[in-house]
Amino acid sequence: MFNDAVAARKHAHAEGLPHPSTAALSKALITAAKCTPERAWLGEVSAVVLQQALADADRAYQNFFASLKGKRAGARMGPPRFKRRVGAQSIRFTRNAKFSVLDNGRLRLPKIGDMRVVWSRELPSAPSSVTVVKTPTGKYYASFVVAVDDGADLLEPLAAPEAETGIDLGLKDFAVLRGGKVIENPKFFRRLERKLGKSQRVLARKAKGSANRAKARIRVAKVHERIKDARSDWVDKQVKTIVAENQGIYVEDLNVKGLSRGGHAKSMHDASFGMFLVRLESKAARAGRTFARVDRFFPSTRLCSLCGVLDGPSGIEGLKVRSWVCGCGAVHDRDQNAEINIRREGRRLVAEGHSDTRNASGQDVRPGRPGRPGNTREGQNEEPTRSGTAQAAPEPGTTVLLRR
Numbered sequence: 001m002f003n004d005a006v007a008a009r010k011h012a013h014a015e016g017l018p019h020p021s022t023a024a025l026s027k028a029l030i031t032a033a034k035c036t037p038e039r040a041w042l043g044e045v046s047a048v049v050l051q052q053a054l055a056d057a058d059r060a061y062q063n064f065f066a067s068l069k070g071k072r073a074g075a076r077m078g079p080p081r082f083k084r085r086v087g088a089q090s091i092r093f094t095r096n097a098k099f100s101v102l103d104n105g106r107l108r109l110p111k112i113g114d115m116r117v118v119w120s121r122e123l124p125s126a127p128s129s130v131t132v133v134k135t136p137t138g139k140y141y142a143s144f145v146v147a148v149d150d151g152a153d154l155l156e157p158l159a160a161p162e163a164e165t166g167i168d169l170g171l172k173d174f175a176v177l178r179g180g181k182v183i184e185n186p187k188f189f190r191r192l193e194r195k196l197g198k199s200q201r202v203l204a205r206k207a208k209g210s211a212n213r214a215k216a217r218i219r220v221a222k223v224h225e226r227i228k229d230a231r232s233d234w235v236d237k238q239v240k241t242i243v244a245e246n247q248g249i250y251v252e253d254l255n256v257k258g259l260s261r262g263g264h265a266k267s268m269h270d271a272s273f274g275m276f277l278v279r280l281e282s283k284a285a286r287a288g289r290t291f292a293r294v295d296r297f298f299p300s301t302r303l304c305s306l307c308g309v310l311d312g313p314s315g316i317e318g319l320k321v322r323s324w325v326c327g328c329g330a331v332h333d334r335d336q337n338a339e340i341n342i343r344r345e346g347r348r349l350v351a352e353g354h355s356d357t358r359n360a361s362g363q364d365v366r367p368g369r370p371g372r373p374g375n376t377r378e379g380q381n382e383e384p385t386r387s388g389t390a391q392a393a394p395e396p397g398t399t400v401l402l403r404r
């Protein structure tokens, strides 16, 4: 349906016709198409699911137009492309579709039936929509959008400025917090990356179109899934601790997209930064913590936190320096010094009232990717360089596992 909508709009554009409205597309691509033998199968699913796909295509075009006009934050984006059947597949039911959670705990989906559900938690309120996702490994997840009480996740306030920390993200250690507290890179980063490489090499050797290739592809997907789950769990744990222990949290706004160095694909480590920052911001906001991103050009490493002179290590060579001595006589651990500077700068930004006021980019059109059971649905917002502001963070949802 999404591809039909893109095709219709491409066609209209090529013929110099006006951009067809979603209502017109709905008539042509759903109502009329159902009567043709080629598209008769569209009648097998709820029409709401089809309309949601049209709405997604429309949103993708609106985002594209906004980007063309420079009204959308983030990198310039191209026009919507055809979706290929790779990765996760998903459908979304809204209230119009009359899906319901039954008293016996099953999820009733129109034209599909009553599904058994492994509930990871109780829904806090009636869901406004549910997205059903089939992962590449064949698991089904249901992700609900629910309204939550604003204060539901609020934590008891801690005394600032004692309970405040800067966060210096790095390569050697994942992060350095106040007082030199280190969050180490977990060992599974490397281990799972090796495993992924191995399964990908096996896949590359299988003949195209063979049954063994299909099997190998599922194996790769399974490793990807494990990586995602492990990373997600680990990041959640770090975020939870930091938010619990600090009233003020200040981080360097890294250009995560540009972090990948020297020919390496985006590593698990780099991908974790993006997820970490997005979740930290969102959790801090919900817990009532102060959060600010310090501009990534702020010289947190070069600045002497004692005398304020720009005398610290810089450039490629500077990356190797672990400690340095300032002209004022201060001896600095590179990362601890950076943390102090980030914390100070973050506090200043908050005091002056211009912390983190970036516009949220347009609504994401990708359907919700499933988190693990029990995780909130932040997958939608994991584009690392452009997360929404705390206020614009997506409403947390609930993801549960469907059992066939």
Ligand SMILES: [Zn+2]
Pocket: 304, 305, 306, 307, 308, 309, 326, 327, 328, 329, 330
């Ligand atoms: Zn100094």
